[in-house]
Every structure is written in C-alpha cells, then in structure tokens.
Amino acid sequence: MAAPELDPLETLALSxxxxxxxxxxxAERATVGPGSVILGEGGMLDSLGVAxxxxxxxxxxxxxxxxxxxxxDQDLVELFDEPSVTVARFAAxxxxxxxx
Amino acid sequence: MAEELPELxxxxxxxxxxxxxxLRSREDLPWRVRTAPLDAVVQALSGSGxxxxxxxxxxxxxxxxxxxxxxxxYERVNKSDVLLEVDRFIDMLLDAAGRWQRILVPLxxxxxxxxxxLQELRDGTGxxxxxxxxxxxxxxxxxxxxxxxxxxxxRWVERAGAGAWSDRMWFLTKTPYSxxxxxxxxxxxxxFHTLAxxxxxxxxxxxxxxxxxxxxxxxxxxENLRLGGHDAIGESFVDFQRTLKGLKERGIMLAIASKNDxxxxxxxxxxxxxxxxxxxxxxxxxxxxxxxxxxxADMVRELNIGAQSVxxxxxxPVERSRVREFLPEVIVPEWPANKLLYTRTLRALxxxxxxxxxxxxxxxxxxxxxAEDRERTRSSFAGVEEWLASLGTxxxxxxxxxxxxxxxHQLFGKTNQFNLTTRRWTEQELRDRMEDPLRxxxxxxxxxxxxxxxxxxxxxxxxxxxxxxxxGDLVMSCRVLGRKVEEAMLHVACDHARSLGRxxxxxELIPTAKNGxxxxxxxxxxxxxxxxxxxxxxxxxxxxxxxxxxxxxGEMSDRS
Numbered sequence: 001m002a003a004p005e006l007d008p009l010e011t012l013a014l015s016x017x018x019x020x021x022x023x024x025x026x027a028e029r030a031t032v033g034p035g036s037v038i039l040g041e042g043g044m045l046d047s048l049g050v051a052x053x054x055x056x057x058x059x060x061x062x063x064x065x066x067x068x069x070x071x072x073d074q075d076l077v078e079l080f081d082e083p084s085v086t087v088a089r090f091a092a093x094x095x096x097x098x099x100x
Numbered sequence: 101m102a103e104e105l106p107e108l109x110x111x112x113x114x115x116x117x118x119x120x121x122x123l124r125s126r127e128d129l130p131w132r133v134r135t136a137p138l139d140a141v142v143q144a145l146s147g148s149g150x151x152x153x154x155x156x157x158x159x160x161x162x163x164x165x166x167x168x169x170x171x172x173x174y175e176r177v178n179k180s181d182v183l184l185e186v187d188r189f190i191d192m193l194l195d196a197a198g199r200w201q202r203i204l205v206p207l208x209x210x211x212x213x214x215x216x217x218l219q220e221l222r223d224g225t226g227x228x229x230x231x232x233x234x235x236x237x238x239x240x241x242x243x244x245x246x247x248x249x250x251x252x253x254x255r256w257v258e259r260a261g262a263g264a265w266s267d268r269m270w271f272l273t274k275t276p277y278s279x280x281x282x283x284x285x286x287x288x289x290x291x292f293h294t295l296a297x298x299x300x301x302x303x304x305x306x307x308x309x310x311x312x313x314x315x316x317x318x319x320x321x322x323e324n325l326r327l328g329g330h331d332a333i334g335e336s337f338v339d340f341q342r343t344l345k346g347l348k349e350r351g352i353m354l355a356i357a358s359k360n361d362x363x364x365x366x367x368x369x370x371x372x373x374x375x376x377x378x379x380x381x382x383x384x385x386x387x388x389x390x391x392x393x394x395x396x397a398d399m400v401r402e403l404n405i406g407a408q409s410v411x412x413x414x415x416x417p418v419e420r421s422r423v424r425e426f427l428p429e430v431i432v433p434e435w436p437a438n439k440l441l442y443t444r445t446l447r448a449l450x451x452x453x454x455x456x457x458x459x460x461x462x463x464x465x466x467x468x469x470x471a472e473d474r475e476r477t478r479s480s481f482a483g484v485e486e487w488l489a490s491l492g493t494x495x496x497x498x499x500x501x502x503x504x505x506x507x508x509h510q511l512f513g514k515t516n517q518f519n520l521t522t523r524r525w526t527e528q529e530l531r532d533r534m535e536d537p538l539r540x541x542x543x544x545x546x547x548x549x550x551x552x553x554x555x556x557x558x559x560x561x562x563x564x565x566x567x568x569x570x571x572g573d574l575v576m577s578c579r580v581l582g583r584k585v586e587e588a589m590l591h592v593a594c595d596h597a598r599s600l601g602r603x604x605x606x607x608e609l610i611p612t613a614k615n616g617x618x619x620x621x622x623x624x625x626x627x628x629x630x631x632x633x634x635x636x637x638x639x640x641x642x643x644x645x646x647x648x649x650x651x652x653x654g655e656m657s658d659r660s
Contacts, residue, residue: 023279025124048117051272052279058268072268 009098010034010091012064016056017087020049033087039076040084050076057094067098104132106201107153108289111136111144113163115275116156119282123289130293138274139163145196145203152524154202156289157193158253160276161208161234164189168234171227172210179223179230186234190241197245198528202296204289205242206253207235211265246509246527249292256284291450297524298514300453301352301431302405302464303383304344305396307414308358308365312377313337314439317368318360328374333439340442341376348381350454351464353403355384357395357412362387383468392419393426402475403468404578406517406614411451415439453514463554467579470551488583488648491548495588498654500534500541500558507555508543511575516614518581518621520574520607538563541573542592545654546580556580559589561596569597569639571607574618584646586621591651594643602639609633 017032030036030044037043038053045053054071061069076085080093108123108131110116120135131154136144141159162169165185167177197203210231220226223233242248257264260280269275294300309316314326314333326334348354354377358365365387369375379385384402386395392414400407407429414420415435424432436445474491481487500508509527516522525533533539544557557580560573571593576586597605609619611633619633626643627635637643645651 023118023122023125023283025121026127028121048115048273048275051269051275052118055266055268055272059263072272 008064009061009094010088012060013038013053013057013087013091016053016060017044020045020052020056034091036087037084038087038090039080040082042084061094061098065098069094069098105130107132107134109134109136109144109153109155110158111141111155112158113139113141113160114158114277115273116158116282117273118275118279119285122279122282122286126286126290128290130290130297142192145192145200147199152201154204154293155196155200156204156206158206159189159208161210161231164208165234168227168230171225171230172214174217176225177230179233182230182234183237186237187241190238193242193248194245197248198526201247201524201526203248204251204292205238205248206251206256206285207238209253209257212257246506249296251285251288251292253285256281256288259284288450295451295453296513298516299408300514301411301449301451302409303353303355303399303403304347304411304413305355305357305399305430306344307416307419308356308360308368308387310415310439311413311435311442312341312356313368313372313375318364322364322368322372325368325372327372334374336440336442338374338376340446343443343446345376345381347452347454348377348465350452352452353383353465353468354381355399356382356387357392357399357414358387359389359392360387381465383465384472391422393423396423396427396430402472404471404581411449413446467551467553470553471579474548474550485648488646491550491583491648493546493548493583493585493649494652495585495649496545496547496652496654497542497588497592498545500530500543502531502534504543504555505530505534508541508558511555511558511577512573515575515577516612517578517617518574518576518586519612519615520618520622521572521610522612522615523573523610525573533560539572540596542589543654544576544585544589544592546583546585548583553577553580557585557589559593561593563597563600563602569593569600569602569605571605574607578617581617584648587625587644587646588649588651590625590627590637591643591645594637594639598639598642605637605639607635607637609635 014032014034017036017038021029021032038045039050054076058069058071061067110120110133115138116135120133123129123133141157145155145157162172165182167181167185171177171182193203193205208231210227216226216228220228223229238250242250260278263278264281265276266278269278306312314337315324317325326337328334328338344354366379369377369379384399386399396410396412400410407427410430412420412423412430412432413435420432420435423430431451433445433449436442477490478487481490498504505527509525509530512523512525530541533541539560539562541558541560543555544559546553546556557576558573559571562570562572574589576589594605607622607627609622611619622635623629625635627637630636
C-alpha cells in the first residue's frame with residue numbers, strides 16, 4: 001500500500017484537533033494550524049488532550065488509511081526528544097514512519 | 101447581579117474530565133460543573149451543603165462489585181454476593197439522597213461485544229446475566245426516592261456505535277468511553293435538567309393530512325386514507341396514533357392545527373374505523389384555512405401555557421418553517437419524509453417528562469376542557485367579580501401531608517411562572533418540613549361548578565426568626581390563575597403568622613426570567629412594597645378572603 005502524502009496526515013491531525021477544540025469550553029479553545037505546538041513547551045494540549053489527540057490519530061489513520069499505527073503505547077516525549085512538536089512536525093514523523 | 105447557577109458535581113470511579121469539558125463547551129449550560137476527585141465516590145457524596153446541587157454518580161459495575169469483577173474475568177461467583185455489594189452501594193445512595201437536590205445514576209454497562217461464552221446469560225453464572233440483575237436491583241430499590249434518577253446509559257453507548265468503548269483511553273487516562281458517548285450523555289443530562297425544572301412538553305399540536313393519517317382527506321375522502329389495514333404505511337400511522345394516545349394518558353395534551361375543511365376532517369375522525377384518537381382526546385382543535393402560527397398562538401393563550409411547552413408536528417416543511425419563524429419558543433422537530441419513521445422520531449424526542457403520574461396529570465385534558473367551558477361563560481357576565489362569584493369556587497387548604505407529597509414535590513419542581521422564589525425543595529426536605537412548625541407548608545385544592553382542578557397551590561412560611569414571618573413559598577399552577585385563589589393563599593399565610601403573634605409578613609420575590617406573573621400579582625396584592633423585590637403586610641390588619649370564593653380547612657373537609 002502506498003504511503004499517504006504529507007498533506008492528508010496534516011489534514012487529519014488538524015481535523016482531530018478541531019474536533020477536540022469543539023469539546024472544550026470556549027475559553028479553553030486554541031487556534032489550530034500546522035504550526036500549532038501540540039507536545040512539549042508551550043503545547044496547546046494538557047495531558048488528557050494529548051491522550052485524546054493520540055487516540056484520535058490512531059483511529060483516524062485506521063479509518064482513512066487502513067493502517068494500524070500504534071502511538072498510544074509509547075512515550076511521545078521520549079520518542080521525539082524535542083522541546084516542542086508542531087502539527088506539521090508530528091505529521092512529518094507519521095509519514096516517515098508509515099513509509100518506513 | 102447574575103443569578104448563580106446550581107452545581108453539577110461529577111462523582112465517579114472513571115475519568116469524567118472529557119464529559120466535564122463537553123458539558124462546559126455548551127453556552128446554555130444550566131450548571132457550574134465540578135469534578136470530584138477520581139474514585140472518591142463515598143467521600144464526595146457525604147457531608148452536607150449540597151442542598152441545591154445535583155450529583156452525577158457514574159460508576160463501573162466491576163468497581164462497585166468485586167464479585168462482578170471476578171465474574172467478568174470468567175471466575176465463578178455467587179449472585180447473592182454480587183447483589184450484596186450492589187445493595188451496599190444503593191444504601192449509600194439512599195443515605196446521601198436527603199443531602200442533595202438530585203442524584204443521577206447512569207445504569208451500569210460493559211462492552212456488549214465482550215463474549216461471555218455459552219453461559220453469559222445464564223442466571224447465576226454469566227456476567228451479562230449478573231449485570232442485568234445488578235441494574236434491575238438499582239431500578240427496584242432506587243425508584244422509591246423521587247430525587248434519585250437512573251439514567252439510561254445504554255442509549256449513549258448505542259448512539260456512539262462501535263466506537264463507544266475505548267480501551268486506548270481507558271489504559272491511558274482511565275476513561276473507558278469515547279467522546280461520542282459523553283456527547284450523548286451531555287445531551288441527555290441537559291434534556292433531563294429541562295424536564296426536571298418544568299420544561300417538559302405539555303401540549304402536542306398535530307397536523308392531520310400525512311401526519312395523523314396517510315393522504316389528504318379533502319382530496320381522497322376518509323374512506324381512502326391510509327390508516328391501519330394490511331399496509332405498512334397504514335400500520336405505521338396507527339402505531340403513531342397509539343403512541344400519541346399513550347402520551348395523552350400520561351398527561352400530555354393533544355391539539356390539532358390543520359388546514360382543512362373542519363367538517364370533512366371531523367367526519368374522518370368520527371367514521372374511520374382504524375382511527376385510534378377520538379375528538380375527546382384533543383384539548384383544542386383549529387381546523388380551518390387560517391395561518392398555523394396564529395392558530396397555535398391562540399391555543400397557547402387559551403390553555404394558559406408557555407409556548408416553550410408546545411411541540412408542533414407537521415409533515416410539511418413549509419409549515420414547520422413558518423411556526424419556527426413566528427413562534428420561536430415552540431419546539432418544532434425536523435420530521436422524516438418517511439412515514440414509517442414517525443413513531444421512532446416521536447419517541448426519540450427528549451421532551452416528555454413522564455414523571456410519576458398524578459391524578460392531575462391523568463385528568464389534564466379534562467381539566468383544560470373544563471377551563472375552556474369556564475372561560476366561555478365569562479362574556480355573559482357584566483364584570484369579572486360577578487363572573488368569579490358565579491363559578492362557585494371552593495378552595496380547600498390543608499397542611500402538607502404524606503398523601504400530597506408527590507404532587508407538592510412535582511409542583512415545586514415544575515412551576516416557574518407563579519412562583520415567588522423558584523426554590524426546588526427535595527422530597528426529603530418537604531418531609532422534614534411536615535414535622536417543622538417553624539417552616540409550615542399548606543397545599544390548596546381548587547374546585548368549582550365546572551370541575552375539580554385538584555391540588556394547584558402551595559404556601560410556605562419561614563418562622564425561624566422570632567421577630568418576623570417570611571413568606572418563603574408561594575407557588576400556584578397557572579391553571580387557576582386569576583380566580584383569586586392566590587389571594588386566599590395569602591390570607592392563609594397572614595392568618596397563621598398573626599395567630600402566632602407576628603406583626604409583619606414579608607415576601608421576598610426572587611426574580612427569574614419566568615416568574616413575571618407572580619411579580620405582577622404581588623405588586624397588586626395590597627402588600628406594601630418596601631424594596632425592589634420585597635413586599636410586606638402589616639398583620640395588624642387581616643388579609644381578606646376574597647368574597648368570590650369559599651375557603652375551607654381541609655382538616656374539617658371531606659376530601660374524598
């Protein structure tokens with residue numbers, strides 16, 4: 001199966017974040033874009049938000065690309081080992097992993 | 101100053117932070133939401149000071165019953181051990197019930213796709229059978245308390261579909277459900293609040309053609325309508341009518357707003373052999389060629405109910421749109437084009453309270469028909485006083501008693517318009533007040549020559565301060581508004597306070613968006629207005645009993 005392009009994964013990540021945003025009180029909603037920081041310093045997600053996001057991504061990848069890409073069974077902070085991770089960086093990581 | 105919202109406390113042994121977020125994402129949320137510490141159910145429910153708060157107690161069956169947990173892991177257990185643990189949990193809820201305004205308890209669930217083998221529904225050994233018994237126990241034992249409500253969480257899981265359960269979220273955050281489940285739960289909680297605070301639909305206004313029966317009676321003739329018979333659509337209309345009839349028996353009034361020739365439509369109602377609903381099932385009928393919003397507004401006015409208590413059902417999207425535009429408070433659901441889906445659509449609407457049914461509920465259509473008769477006589481009298489005197493109104497006042505408790509609790513919970521303070525007493529608080537001479541409550545039954553309106557009013561006094569008397573509660577169904585019953589109620593309150601040597605009776609109105617009728621009455625009541633919302637009667641003068649009615653003490657009256 002051909003690996004998906006970067007854009008669909010980024011789009012998926014943004015749609016998951018937007019859905020999570022809708023489930024937050026208005027004052028706690030963040031602006032979502034490719035440059036939004038999702039993990040690490042200045043990240044828009046609290047620990048529950050990170051879990052919601054990761055699970056949303058796993059389910060979304062399975063639904064849209066028919067691929068089982070486990071994310072929730074590892075420590076993402078250790079995995080990235082970067083001070084902060086943006087939506088674009090996360091999508092790039094996923095593409096690399098799915099191509100690998 | 102903005103009125104402070106009551107509190108909804110989420111008490112659970114599972115992580116409900118996502119539910120909390122989803123609830124707080126709603127701008128129309130009627131609560132302040134607080135989440136109790138995880139897995140501290142007993143501690144969170146204990147203590148006092150929750151009188152105006154609602155607790156959502158959402159637990160997992162395997163946490164409440166360790167024997168059930170073992171059964172879920174395929175061990176053999178005794179059913180009696182499981183139910184013993186369930187009973188302990190129920191005892192704790194019953195003990196807490198008196199300290200909370202309401203306690204909401206979702207039924208227990210386990211993933212339906214968890215396979216329990218050949219024994220899963222065998223009584224005593226299968227865990228699905230055990231779960232059914234556990235939930236049945238909740239229903240049996242908690243039904244006795246009116247302020248504990250079980251919630252059908254199965255509906256939330258079903259709505260969420262295959263993704264309802266999330267093992268990923270469970271192991272990551274102790275959240276067993278997906279947000280789809282929590283969204284459905286939030287919708288139900290909001291609907292519950294609306295229903296529990298008097299927002300239940302009281303009147304269903306129905307179209308006729310292609311709504312109550314299939315076809316257009318004016319074109320097809322009543323003999324050719326699709327209603328009953330060996331016909332899927334005909335059967336679905338009969339099913340729809342039966343469901344409406346059931347709602348009517350539970351106190352929901354039915355009315356018709358149809359563009360038709362009246363005689364043609366009524367002939368169909370009278371003559372079609374498969375017609376379930378009869379003329380007498382409808383509290384009002386507007387069958388003419390007038391605009392429907394105007395007709396509905398007329399009925400709402402005549403029945404003296406709020407437009408927000410009205411549900412309008414019409415197959416025609418243009419009519420639905422017009423009613424939405426001109427009567428925005430009326431509930432107008434989208435209605436399916438497929439007639440086979442009518443009953444299911446009606447049943448899915450979360451707008452019917454269907455609480456413990458009282459005599460008043462059962463007789464509601466009759467009561468309003470009597471009211472219509474009463475109003476019709478009004479024009480034949482020169483003045484209101486003369487008309488009121490002609491009604492022969494009898495008001496029976498009684499101290500709050502056990503037999504009236506359910507109705508009184510219901511009236512306190514549902515009455516918004518003629519309600520001085522909109523305090524929602526719990527059943528336990530009302531029981532306590534029955535024994536408390538410093539906080540007495542009286543109930544009022546009203547009847548006249550047109551019929552018996554039943555228990556329609558309450559007055560409560562607060563005499564805890566020895567220097568004054570406070571009218572703490574003045575609640576009346578709008579059904580009897582304008583017949584001077586409200587003045588008789590004030591007389592009773594003043595008379596009692598006078599008999600105890602108090603010199604002034606103070607009424608402090610707590611204004612809400614809905615209790616304008618009570619304010620209007622208080623302003624004209626004769627009480628002196630001493631503040632924006634404060635009204636005082638000098639007990640040196642007797643508050644008069646209206647001459648147009650007879651006030652009788654229930655202790656001496658035969659209420660049968």
